[in-house]
Amino acid sequence: MPLLVTGSIGIDTVITPRRRVEGVLGGSAVYFAFAAAHYVPVRLVAVVGEDFPGEFSGELEARNIDLAGLEVRKGSRTFRWTGRYSENLNERDTIEVELNVLAEDGPRVPAAFADSDTVFLANTHPTQQRTLIAGLNAPKAIVMDTMDLWIENERDSLLQTLGMVHGVILNDAEAVQLTGKLNLVEAGEDILRIGPRFVVIKKGAHGALLVTGGGVTAIPAYPCRDVCDPTGAGDSFAGGFLGYLAERGGGGIDDLRNALVHGTVVASFAIEDFSIGRLKDLAREEIDRRAAEFANMLRFL
Amino acid sequence: MPLLVTGSIGIDTVITPRRRVEGVLGGSAVYFAFAAAHYVPVRLVAVVGEDFPGEFSGELEARNIDLAGLEVRKGSRTFRWTGRYSENLNERDTIEVELNVLAEDGPRVPAAFADSDTVFLANTHPTQQRTLIAGLNAPKAIVMDTMDLWIENERDSLLQTLGMVHGVILNDAEAVQLTGKLNLVEAGEDILRIGPRFVVIKKGAHGALLVTGGGVTAIPAYPCRDVCDPTGAGDSFAGGFLGYLAERGGGGIDDLRNALVHGTVVASFAIEDFSIGRLKDLAREEIDRRAAEFANMLRFL
Numbered sequence: 001m002p003l004l005v006t007g008s009i010g011i012d013t014v015i016t017p018r019r020r021v022e023g024v025l026g027g028s029a030v031y032f033a034f035a036a037a038h039y040v041p042v043r044l045v046a047v048v049g050e051d052f053p054g055e056f057s058g059e060l061e062a063r064n065i066d067l068a069g070l071e072v073r074k075g076s077r078t079f080r081w082t083g084r085y086s087e088n089l090n091e092r093d094t095i096e097v098e099l100n101v102l103a104e105d106g107p108r109v110p111a112a113f114a115d116s117d118t119v120f121l122a123n124t125h126p127t128q129q130r131t132l133i134a135g136l137n138a139p140k141a142i143v144m145d146t147m148d149l150w151i152e153n154e155r156d157s158l159l160q161t162l163g164m165v166h167g168v169i170l171n172d173a174e175a176v177q178l179t180g181k182l183n184l185v186e187a188g189e190d191i192l193r194i195g196p197r198f199v200v201i202k203k204g205a206h207g208a209l210l211v212t213g214g215g216v217t218a219i220p221a222y223p224c225r226d227v228c229d230p231t232g233a234g235d236s237f238a239g240g241f242l243g244y245l246a247e248r249g250g251g252g253i254d255d256l257r258n259a260l261v262h263g264t265v266v267a268s269f270a271i272e273d274f275s276i277g278r279l280k281d282l283a284r285e286e287i288d289r290r291a292a293e294f295a296n297m298l299r300f301l
Numbered sequence: 302m303p304l305l306v307t308g309s310i311g312i313d314t315v316i317t318p319r320r321r322v323e324g325v326l327g328g329s330a331v332y333f334a335f336a337a338a339h340y341v342p343v344r345l346v347a348v349v350g351e352d353f354p355g356e357f358s359g360e361l362e363a364r365n366i367d368l369a370g371l372e373v374r375k376g377s378r379t380f381r382w383t384g385r386y387s388e389n390l391n392e393r394d395t396i397e398v399e400l401n402v403l404a405e406d407g408p409r410v411p412a413a414f415a416d417s418d419t420v421f422l423a424n425t426h427p428t429q430q431r432t433l434i435a436g437l438n439a440p441k442a443i444v445m446d447t448m449d450l451w452i453e454n455e456r457d458s459l460l461q462t463l464g465m466v467h468g469v470i471l472n473d474a475e476a477v478q479l480t481g482k483l484n485l486v487e488a489g490e491d492i493l494r495i496g497p498r499f500v501v502i503k504k505g506a507h508g509a510l511l512v513t514g515g516g517v518t519a520i521p522a523y524p525c526r527d528v529c530d531p532t533g534a535g536d537s538f539a540g541g542f543l544g545y546l547a548e549r550g551g552g553g554i555d556d557l558r559n560a561l562v563h564g565t566v567v568a569s570f571a572i573e574d575f576s577i578g579r580l581k582d583l584a585r586e587e588i589d590r591r592a593a594e595f596a597n598m599l600r601f602l
Contacts, residue, residue: 088483182389185526206507207521217598220508220519225486261601295602297518300562301592 002066003246004113004139005032006045006132007122007235008102009052009070013082014231014274016089021229024275025056027079028122028145031232034279035239035266036120037063038287039247043116045069045132047107049077049100063280069110076101089227090205109135118246120238123147126154126161133164141251143167143242145234151177163195166251169238171202184209185216198256200241200263202234210260214253219260222268222294229274233267236279240266240287265291303367304547305414305440306333307346307433308423308536309403310353310371314383315532315575317390322530325576326357328380329423329446332533335580336540336567337421338364339588340548344417346370346433348408350378350401364581370411377402390528391506410436419547421539424448427455427462434465442552444468444543446535452478464496467552470539472503485510486517499557501542501564503535511561515554520561523569523595530575534568537580541567541588566592 007029013022033042043066052072060067077100085092106128114137121129121144129144136142142165150158151174158178162168168191176182179190188199188211201209207220241263248255265287272278313327334343344367353373361368378401386393407429415438422430422445430445437443443466451459452475459479463469469492477483480491489500489512502510508521542564549556566588573579 088477176389183526183528185524203507206504207519209524215598216524218508218521218524219599219601220521223486223510223517223519225484227484258602291602295600297516298520298599298601299596300520300599301559301596 002041002043002116003036003039003118003120003242004043004045004069004109004116004136005029005036005120005122005239006069006107006109007032007120007124008079009046009048010079010081011052012080012231012275013096014229015082015084015095016229017085017087019274021274025059026081026231026275028232028235030060030276031235031270031279032120032122032239033060033065034063034276035236035270036243036246037065038240038266038282038284039243039262041066043069043113045107045109045113047071047073047076047101047104048079049073050075052078059276059280069107069113071107073101073104076104083231085230089230092230106131117141118242119143120242121145121165122235122238126150126158129161130164133161141166141242141245143169143238145169145238146174146178148174148177159194162191165196167198167200168196169200169202169241171204171234175199175201185211188216197251200260202237204230204233208237208260208264210256212253212256217257217260219264219298222264222290224268224271227271230271231274232276233271236270237263237267240264261291261295262287265294303342303344303417304337304340304419304421304543305344305346305370305410305417305437306330306337306421306423306540307370307408307410308333308421308425309380310347310349311380311382312353313381313532313576314397315530316383316385316396317530318386318388320575322575326360327382327532327576329533329536331361331577332536332571332580333421333423333540333543334361334366335364335577336537336571337544337547338366339541339567339583339585340544340563342367344370344414346408346410346414348372348374348377348402348405349380350374351376353379360577360581370408370414372408374402374405377405384532386531390531393531407432418442419543420444421543422446422466423536423539427451427459430462431458431465434462442467442543442546444470444539446470446539447475447479449475449478460495463492466497468499468501469497470501470503470542472505472535476500476502486512489517498552501561503538505531505534509538509561509565511557513554513557518558518561520565520599523565523591525569525572528572531572532575533577534572537571538564538568541565562592562596563588566595
């Protein structure tokens with residue numbers, strides 16, 4: 001039942017047209033964990049540096065996120081990222097990035113976490129993703145993300161990892177880059193041929209596409225009036241999606257399709273505040289209420 | 302019951318990454334009419350030049366589109382447009398445009414058409430849109446489109462026309478330009494304040510948004526594997542949307558929401574071939590079958 005996530009933990013500076021926030025908690029594993037923790041217990045596997053504020057660990061623990069796989073590495077510094085958003089919040093530039101501990105050895109899966117059922121491998125080097133898989137017994141669902149850097153420079157290794165997972169959650173530009181197909185349905189079908197049973201293609205403010213052997217499901221984004229900070233929307237989507245699947249204990253087509261609604265809704269909350277401001281105080285009823293409202297909005301004919 | 306459409310009729314040359322077709326039937330009123338004719342009888346009000354091929358008139362008539370409002374103007378030439386699409390078909394450049402008869406006086410609504418119930422004013426000069434409205438008795442629903450040119454140069458006239466219509470169907474860039482709001486929900490709400498009862502914001506390959514006083518509905522595009530030519534997708538959407546509304550004879554929130562499905566589905570057929578190739582031979586059952594399948598795809602939780 002517990003869900004294991006491995007990915008980055010960062011200290012972010014985010015600049016939007018309206019505000020700038022400095023030194024806030026971020027990173028793919030963090031957004032994923034805060035999103036998924038609304039559904040099932042979450043186990044975090046990641047590395048930070050000595051400078052990682054105890055206050056941030058406290059926030060993770062307050063959410064019942066198990067930190068037994070969080071290595072605080074002596075002599076290292078935590079990953080830092082500064083990004084600036086465009087006027088309509090749909091694009092962003094990375095202004096500054098310090099890889100720090102992310103450029104060193106990756107984290108290890110503690111023995112106590114080896115029995116995890118559902119696993120999310122957020123974006124890291126595909127070889128490291130395989131090392132993490134090797135530390136697990138026999139998870140029912142391994143789902144991965146990736147990024148342009150590995151598609152460009154580590155293609156063979158990436159294809160090998162893709163052949164070992166049950167699902168992939170990636171964005172539209174990555175799907176096109178990986179497959180050479182400009183049509184996202186075709187891109188998704190090409191990725192299925194590499195091995196995964198399902199592919200979710202995220203389209204940012206435009207929703208997502210689920211492609212399985214049984215067909216395609218398109219879902220729009222939840223229509224938001226007040227977007228504060230889109231950082232972590234994709235990882236929150238993945239957290240809501242996999243958290244829901246882990247809670248259901250299933251992976252049939254109905255569960256996958258309904259997981260799209262939960263991913264979308266959790267992401268819609270994530271972007272209402274900076275960092276994990278909204279996700280951490282969110283009540284499960286709020287998620288379920290918005291999910292029901294969203295499903296109702298999508299009921300036609 | 303009959304639906305009146307007024308807009309452009311063109312002779313198009315379309316260049317996609319795979320093919321180039323020359324001298325095919327196009328224009329906003331044409332796509333709209335072929336789409337809407339699957340639902341209700343359509344009355345066409347437009348002007349062409351002497352060079353307009355009889356074969357094209359024959360195709361319109363074969364679809365039961367009433368051409369009593371089609372003026373073939375002596376000494377004038379038909380509007381011509383050449384467009385080239387990007388590799389992924391999501392963007393296009395206008396390579397050449399000859400306004401020809403569109404730069405002259407607009408068409409007139411024949412007396413026999415004055416009793417039309419539902420009216421679509423495709424994009425033209427907003428003053429001309431008001432002249433057309435003046436030629437009608439008391440339509441139950443007047444819906445309009447517009448374009449960047451009028452938003453930029455004829456703002457006051459456009460606002461006056463917007464104050465006279467029941468609904469607006471326009472694309473995302475136009476909604477942002479018209480209102481100065483980057484968030485599409487806010488843009489839609491601003492447009493409602495000008496007068497219309499509903500606003501549909503089209504997002505091309507990313508679906509559409511319906512904004513009414515009662516709330517917002519987002520709908521994705523139908524996931525298409527084989528897109529041939531996106532020309533006319535937006536006008537076909539409008540035709541399916543308003544054709545369905547006219548057939549229902551209603552305009553309540555449920556009808557408007559379900560009309561989104563029909564607009565989306567008819568547009569998905571339109572882009573499967575060049576010009577009106579697919580729309581003209583389409584059977585109503587094919588539309589209804591895809592609409593049911595699409596609504597089913599959107600049924601969650």
